[in-house]
Amino acid sequence: MTSPAHDPAWVRGTMTAVAVTSPKSVETVEIPIPGPLAGHALVRVSYAGLCGTDLELLHGTASYVLDGRTRYPHVVGHEWSGTVVTAPGTGLAAGQRVVGQTMVPCGGCAHCRGGRRGLCPHMREVGLYGLQGAAAQYVRVPASSLVPVPDTVDARSAALVEPAVTVVEAFRRAGCLPTDRVAVVGTGTIGLLAVQLAAHLAQHVDAVGVDAPALELATGLGARRGLLPGQADPSAYSLVVEASGASAGFARALELVEPGGRVAAVGVTHEPVPQVDAARITLDGISVLGIRHGLDHYDETLGLFARGVLRAAPLIHAELPAAEARQAFRTLETGRGARPKILLSFDAADAADAADAREAEEAHVR
Template sequence: MSETSVALPRTMRASVLRGIRDVAVEERPVPGPGPDEVLVEVTAVGVCGSDVHYYEHGRIGEFVVRSPLVLGHEAGGRIVAAGSDVPAERIGQRVSVEPGVPCRRCECCRSGRYNLCPEVRFFATPPVDGAFCEYVAVPADFAHPVPDALSDDAAALLEPLSVAVWAGRKAGVGVGSHVLVAGAGPVGLLVTQVARALGAAEVVVSDVDAGRRGLAAELGASAVLDPAAGDPVEQGVEVDAFIDCSGAPAAVRAGFRAVRRAGAVVLVGMGADELPVPVSLVQNRELEVTGTFRYANTWPAAIVLAGSGAVRLDRLVTGHVDLEHAEDALAPDPRQRHVKLVVQPRAAA
């Protein structure tokens, strides 16, 4: 049973990936929230590189699209119904959806590292449907209330901001840190802003695209580098932490060399499955090298960072499409040079 303050339709529209480069809008039943769930009317969904990868290739590593799949995991919206165990006053709240629901029982969950739960059900990761649709049902505690100061777009983009918060934590970024970020795509630009908000004294951003370098400078980078002009060390860079958001093997190799003794290397970008590691450098400098897998317990910090204006989420948004044109966001015109596209399944009233 659920409680609701509005009359809900029986069906909804959903943008469905039916095969490689094959997307169509279908009518599907509106999901009913379970006892501990809420039903969210989706107002904005950011388009992630993983969505594009599934669209173009039908798989990411071991995750293969074997049946029709709804993409989209960066979602925000408004609660329109609540399960029997959820306070009715939550109906009407604007929320950001945390898209990975863990089992809450395994060792990883109990230790607070629920992002590593082997049974996690993550939006838009086969076979779990995502949020390119009008309504989603999620556990109530994974629908995070957002302040009125945040736009619908920003509520959705708290998900990639959480990736950046997690990367900053893994890198040990703090007051006075010197940080190198490779890649000025959406996550790299968010890592840049998070590092500044955490008190970094210097954030150097490297990217091959002049426009992205300019945006990084606008959003807080103290210096920007063109890799074509030489690697970071050749350009005088030495840092406490290197955070790779590019996935480019050349950028990773160059970044390692720029890290001081006892520094940190954090690999966020997804590129080659295997990379050569400069083992002697890691050993001689005692570098800490780690990857990241999503995030855990990041939404409260992300909401504060975005709500305070320390991180400018709306500045990343360069275009919107409706549900019928979601495929245009998965295969955008390269001449438009978008940073972040947002799908609006149900535009806010």
């Protein structure tokens, strides 16, 4: 058996990558391709998605930067899809289309052994801390963190599996039932994915947000109504998914949930929420569930995309090549409109196929 160090299929040399080089500075850079490592695969990246966490890395406000886990220059990219180049001794075949799990737990601690891998205290996360991001031509990752992509799921949909697994975890933890009346607070990527899954699982779903075009998009994705904050009835929902990550959104979620209902907090609120009525949580028997991630739901989530329960194309605002990384971040911050997702493309062939697929999907949404 050829050792990883002598694997002739492992690409050597340099590659293009997108890195935050210092606070408020993002560059397209040339860096070494990661070398062979036992138990790891080299993957040719197709797409890397950008989200609000990447903006926090850019501005230096991410917790990973503040506590020293991440240092600049830092290659971003924790939402991604690609194709295996080589993975010696792992059982993965060259040419296998894959999506990468962001969280890479240690596998040996009490949390990992007890079935709670997402809480591993020795966690590393691709593109966030501990592991190079996938906004690059190639990424080296543990083979155990790769999940095969079905033929019926295109590469850019696969790049949205990472945020979608958290939505799946939210509905699983909340025990969503067909009789539930669901409100989704927030109309970003997480919120719009939550609307789609709620429309599949529950009696009905309303989207609550501050952006009228995004609310209109939500209705096209299965929401019964798109409501501005003042239009949503208090105590009217048995399950509320807080996906905005805003202090006001968290407070609103607690207002909207009925006595005995559940709030699944998916958005990460970085500011205090002074409006919280703690007495109501207790006296009305409200369950508040913190949803960190959905590490164990990648296969299930790929199945949801394969069956059309979840659709990526309506969420994608733009696909830009790595050379236009600065423009991608500017658009992410200021110019997305209703569609929240920006993808960086590292594969011209995939990009051409995606353009055709997107045109067909947009016709379907209309």
